[in-house]
Amino acid sequence: MNTSTVIARYLAAAGVHHVFGYPGDPNIDFMEAIRKEGLEFVLARREGSAGFMAEAYGQITGLPGVCMSTLGPGSSSLVNAVADAMLARVPMIALSGQIEGRREQVFTHQVLDQNRMFAPVSKWVTHVRPDTVATVMRRALRTAMAERPGPVHISVAADVAGAESTDDMITLPPLGVAAHGINVFANGAAADPLKLLNGAKRPVVLAGISAARAEASAALVSFAETTGCPVVVSPMAKGVFPEDHDKFAGTADVACSAYVWEFLRSADLILAIGFDPVELIQPWSLTAETIHIDSTPNIDQVYPAEMEFVGPIPAILEALADGFRGAARWTGKEIAEHRAGLRALYQAGRVEGSLNPSDVVDMAREAAPPDTIISTDIGSHKLRVGQGWTTYAPRTVLMSNGLSSMGYSLPAAITAGVLNRDRPVIGFMGDGGFAMVQGELRLAASLKLGITVIVFCDNSLNLIERKQMARQYPRTGTILEPTNIAMLAESMGCEGVNVATAQELEAALAAGAAVRDVPLVIGARIDPSQYLA
Numbered sequence: 215m216n217t218s219t220v221i222a223r224y225l226a227a228a229g230v231h232h233v234f235g236y237p238g239d240p241n242i243d244f245m246e247a248i249r250k251e252g253l254e255f256v257l258a259r260r261e262g263s264a265g266f267m268a269e270a271y272g273q274i275t276g277l278p279g280v281c282m283s284t285l286g287p288g289s290s291s292l293v294n295a296v297a298d299a300m301l302a303r304v305p306m307i308a309l310s311g312q313i314e315g316r317r318e319q320v321f322t323h324q325v326l327d328q329n330r331m332f333a334p335v336s337k338w339v340t341h342v343r344p345d346t347v348a349t350v351m352r353r354a355l356r357t358a359m360a361e362r363p364g365p366v367h368i369s370v371a372a373d374v375a376g377a378e379s380t381d382d383m384i385t386l387p388p389l390g391v392a393a394h395g396i397n398v399f400a401n402g403a404a405a406d407p408l409k410l411l412n413g414a415k416r417p418v419v420l421a422g423i424s425a426a427r428a429e430a431s432a433a434l435v436s437f438a439e440t441t442g443c444p445v446v447v448s449p450m451a452k453g454v455f456p457e458d459h460d461k462f463a464g465t466a467d468v469a470c471s472a473y474v475w476e477f478l479r480s481a482d483l484i485l486a487i488g489f490d491p492v493e494l495i496q497p498w499s500l501t502a503e504t505i506h507i508d509s510t511p512n513i514d515q516v517y518p519a520e521m522e523f524v525g526p527i528p529a530i531l532e533a534l535a536d537g538f539r540g541a542a543r544w545t546g547k548e549i550a551e552h553r554a555g556l557r558a559l560y561q562a563g564r565v566e567g568s569l570n571p572s573d574v575v576d577m578a579r580e581a582a583p584p585d586t587i588i589s590t591d592i593g594s595h596k597l598r599v600g601q602g603w604t605t606y607a608p609r610t611v612l613m614s615n616g617l618s619s620m621g622y623s624l625p626a627a628i629t630a631g632v633l634n635r636d637r638p639v640i641g642f643m644g645d646g647g648f649a650m651v652q653g654e655l656r657l658a659a660s661l662k663l664g665i666t667v668i669v670f671c672d673n674s675l676n677l678i679e680r681k682q683m684a685r686q687y688p689r690t691g692t693i694l695e696p697t698n699i700a701m702l703a704e705s706m707g708c709e710g711v712n713v714a715t716a717q718e719l720e721a722a723l724a725a726g727a728a729v730r731d732v733p734l735v736i737g738a739r740i741d742p743s744q745y746l747a
């Protein structure tokens with residue numbers, strides 16, 4: 215078995231069926247190995263997109279997303295997506311080719327020190343050799359998957375990829391998270407873990423991505439129902455708590471952020487349940503006591519917590535709910551009023567007769583089935599999508615909210631389409647983020663994905679333009695020239711339509727609801743004035 219075959223067999227053993235990448239000559243043996251092992255290679259149109267596709271694969275499946283590049287220009291192009299996986303806490307195996315070992319130390323053309331380049335954005339950086347490859351793959355998979363998950367970068371030298379391996383035993387380490395064992399850390403040995411919870415009058419849950427990774431949805435619902443706690447979620451955790459539940463209290467750090475934080479400020483106890491501060495935009499400003507509940511200790515200390523429950527989140531929630539003896543202090547009416555206020559604020563600033571950003575989100579939600587998977591890019595549109603899109607299950611809203619990198623949404627929607635051919639997928643993106651990766655439409659068409667792509671066309675890097683406006687600076691470097699999105703989409707084998715009114719959008723979305731094997735790209739010319747509200 216050659217070294218590449220050992221790598222491929224480890225990936226297959228871990229349950230991975232796709233490799234997203236862009237090749238160069240050092241990758242040829244690896245690509246042949248994955249073909250023989252039955253893995254599918256997806257040729258993105260740029261390494262950065264391949265990496266985002268792999269990241270989305272990790273977000274959706276919980277398995278490592280695998281991406282591949284050549285050496286030098288390929289690997290350096292992959293850095294952004296590896297950084298994205300690092301800050302999204304997504305397991306990833308990133309494989310880059312490298313020049314033959316003999317030349318690596320002294321040769322210069324295309325040769326970068328990949329270990330140093332990837333070190334700050336990876337949990338582990340290494341290379342394989344024919345006599346270490348199986349051991350390296352076990353450690354790579356275990357490292358990528360262990361809490362908090364993240365990327366491992368592996369260089370595969372051109373003379374190693376096809377070389378016969380002497381370390382070729384396939385033995386998969388356990389890759390799941392622990393099911394048992396709760397550690398309690400508290401100041402004061404006699405601290406009663408339930409005293410705070412039982413005594414609180416207005417406890418609120420702030421749930422995040424680590425709860426979504428821990429499959430804690432059912433436990434979270436029963437915890438909220440038993441204790442009467444309303445639940446606010448972080449953007450990337452959307453769906454961890456069903457958003458039609460009467461205890462749902464909104465998404466933090468998207469549109470209407472101040473309103474949601476005001477609600478959190480009214481709490482006398484915060485239960486941070488798998489809340490990862492990587493998603494926090496402003497420094498923590500709450501003064502109420504906070505209990506940290508997560509798979510890992512509160513090592514960031516972005517928020518202070520005198521008590522930590524560390525272990526499997528569902529088990530912790532069940533134990534706390536079992537011991538709950540307090541009375542639910544929030545009335546259903548209070549939470550319902552909060553939600554109605556949030557909804558009104560999210561739609562505020564609509565210009566009658568225009569196609570407003572919230573109209574695009576609301577109309578798309580209206581036309582799409584409940585189990586639709588969406589992705590969103592970064593910018594003003596994300597803030598609307600993040601608050602306005604209602605979702606019911608985890609792993610159905612994909613976004614890059616740790617690194618917050620533009621250009622994520624289209625590659626992520628493609629992965630969602632590849633993995634869910636019988637389920638609707640919508641990719642929301644700004645005209646800026648779309649322009650960064652629009653070539654991937656050709657890939658989406660060639661894969662015959664029936665995904666819907668909705669581009670918020672405002673001829674602007676709006677989020678940045680608004681900051682210029684706030685300081686009364688002239689618009690410099692934030693203007694995007696208009697693009698005929700429909701024509702562009704059609705030239706890439708997709709269906710395309712440009713819309714500028716609610717009626718036109720409604721008709722386009724109705725067409726989008728039909729089962730298709732071609733992507734539908736909607737260029738939605740929006741009136742951005744609502745963003746200012």
Ligand SMILES: Cc1ncc(C[n+]2csc(CCOP(=O)(O)OP(=O)(O)O)c2C)c(N)n1
Pocket residue numbers: 591592593594595596618619620621643644645646647648670672674675676677678
């Ligand atoms: C790769 C990358 N470059 C720059 C930024 C900074 N940035 C954040 S939002 C934004 C504007 C995005 O414009 P667009 O995609 O059109 O979305 P809009 O804000 O107009 O909705 C920029 C430049 C970023 N987050 N990621």
Ligand SMILES: [Mg+2]
Pocket residue numbers: 593644645646670671672673674675676
């Ligand atoms: Mg824009």
